[in-house]
Amino acid sequence: MARYKLICSYDGYNYMGFQIQNALPTIELEIMKAFKALCKEDVKIYPSGRTDRYVHAVGQVFHVDLTACIPAEGVKRGLNSFLPKDIYIQQCEMVDDAFHARFSAKQKEYRYYINTKEYNPLTLRYMPYIPNLDIEAMKQGVEYLLGEHDFKGFASASIDKRKSTVKIIYEIKVIKKENHIEFHFIGNGFLKYQIRRMMGILVEIGKHHFKPEKVLEILESKNPCDSKYILEGCGLYLYKVTY
Numbered sequence: 001m002a003r004y005k006l007i008c009s010y011d012g013y014n015y016m017g018f019q020i021q022n023a024l025p026t027i028e029l030e031i032m033k034a035f036k037a038l039c040k041e042d043v044k045i046y047p048s049g050r051t052d053r054y055v056h057a058v059g060q061v062f063h064v065d066l067t068a069c070i071p072a073e074g075v076k077r078g079l080n081s082f083l084p085k086d087i088y089i090q091q092c093e094m095v096d097d098a099f100h101a102r103f104s105a106k107q108k109e110y111r112y113y114i115n116t117k118e119y120n121p122l123t124l125r126y127m128p129y130i131p132n133l134d135i136e137a138m139k140q141g142v143e144y145l146l147g148e149h150d151f152k153g154f155a156s157a158s159i160d161k162r163k164s165t166v167k168i169i170y171e172i173k174v175i176k177k178e179n180h181i182e183f184h185f186i187g188n189g190f191l192k193y194q195i196r197r198m199m200g201i202l203v204e205i206g207k208h209h210f211k212p213e214k215v216l217e218i219l220e221s222k223n224p225c226d227s228k229y230i231l232e233g234c235g236l237y238l239y240k241v242t243y
Helices: 025-037 073-081 137-144 194-206 214-221
Strands: 003-009 056-067 087-095 107-115 147-150 166-174 181-187 236-242
Touching: 003 025, 003 073, 003 166, 003 236, 025 056, 025 073, 025 087, 073 087, 107 194, 137 166, 137 194, 137 214, 181 194
Parallel strands: 056 236
Antiparallel strands: 003 056, 003 087, 107 181, 107 236, 147 166, 166 181
16 A cells, blocks of 8 residues: 555635535545546545535645555646646645654644635635724734634534534734735644634624624633624635645
8 A cells, every 4th residue: 555645726616515425416426536536446535624515725734544555746636637727736746654644644734715806706716805894903803813722613503512612723823915814724634614613703803893802702611603794715724735
């Protein structure tokens, strides 16, 4: 057996997320079909994490074990020849058996983009349109998210209760561009819907519906019902996984 580490990017708008869901269109299903065509065998994919419906990726990482030892560049070229045009393998390399795309990860970076300038139908699949936001107020709310916290209040109510909801956010950047705002989140990991729920509250703060201290209230309450303002998946990007 040979283990391969692969980095891929994808436009998630036409998919139901990364994780395979029977015959529904997912990123994982398309990659598995490409491996089947290339290697003539069924493979199991181990991703760094599973992105949700409409969520995009700049640097998603996964690993696979193949019975045949194929040159890494051949795997990359072969997969890309079978994959649809909205999924692309950027890098492929052989790694030792100790590497695991999920459990070996040290930190992840996600980015969220909001169009604040003027409605644009050409960018609607990649950043939601939300004008008139108070960015300084949102930056104040961001300060409460930094560090180690129990983020249960910002997670999906359906997450496995056996798993810890304590995560560390090392850095959050709020960058105002000419036509949009970028939010960069770097942490040791993120819960299901965590970033979209945090962004939902930050947007509500930016609209002056809540004060920045609302973030602290949700961290203390640990109640997902308090963070029901979930932003669209199309503005979220898995940007980078660090090992």
